Amino acid sequence: MRADRLVAALLFLQTRGRVTVAEVAAELEVSERTARRDLEALATAGIPVYSQRGRGGGWSLVGGARTDLTGLTAGEIRALFLVTGPSSATTPELRVALRKLVRALPATLRSGAEAASRAGVADGTDWSGSPDASASPYLDALRRAVLEQTQVRLGYTRPGRPPSERTVHPLGLAAKAGAWYLVAGTADGLRPFRLDRVTAVAPTGEPVVRPDGFDLSTAWRALAGRMEDRMLAATVRGRVEVSAEAVLEGLFGSRLRLGRTLADGWVEIEVDGPSAEVLAAQLAGLGARVEILEPPAARARLAALAAELAALYGPTRVLPGGVRESLRSETIP
Known part of the structure; x- marks a missing residue:
């Protein structure tokens, strides 16, 4: 949009002091004719901008005039760059915007912002070297769908279920415990969709229908509460x-409660969890x-696991023909 370009051009002038049409064109990624x-x-809008011809000429703000369009304090700027600077989930568009913001900041704030952007690092793999499951290749597509308010197919x-397809109304994105979730309207009401389980995103071109009075924070708290109830x-x-x-x-963690110490x-x-069977499997490692x-x-689940493990790893003997026979007792203590 032209209004966005005009603001960007003004900030660029403010930062550089004097610029050429070619420099503005390169910064805004437009033609020199459009930049001019x-x-x-x-200048027509009343901004004190003037041009000077000849060697060393260019466009400047009269008298070094300045405008502060960010409204950010030094602490807010550092917090912004600390959070977004090193993130592997940061989109190319956001990285470009942050670079432009650094250049637009007054010199007294610029060094703090640049230092904050270098104060962290994001590693997109887990300790086994596998890619981070939360870094979905569909994150950008769903962000666009939310911003453009377009339905998607x-x-x-989900584990233990066949793949499915459905048309949803993207309403927002939420991050929790390192995973991204899409909050979307469906035929069955609001649903969260974990992004590392998304297999395809296809915009339909149809507009999103937002529930009356929808608020993303409120909706997410309700959905997260239901998920936590199922997990406990x-x-x-x-x-x-x-x-x-x-x-x-x-x-x-907090799902464990310690009681009294017994005589022995x-x-x-x-311990709380999604099911008794899942908890038994988690505790079996001890x-x-x-x-x-x-x-x-x-x-019962622990007894079944014990029988399976004893059958697989118990003592064996080799019979004629190379057949292996278990020597374990038929009765599992």
């Missing part, structure tokens, strides 16, 4: 060796250092 018309438009997959739907109770407390705290030195525990007492479904 924009500079003339600023969304491909989506079950509780297992048991006891654990004192030496395993730190492991459990690292694994479950073990500690009572309660072996004999943890004992689940209830519910029965968790104990």
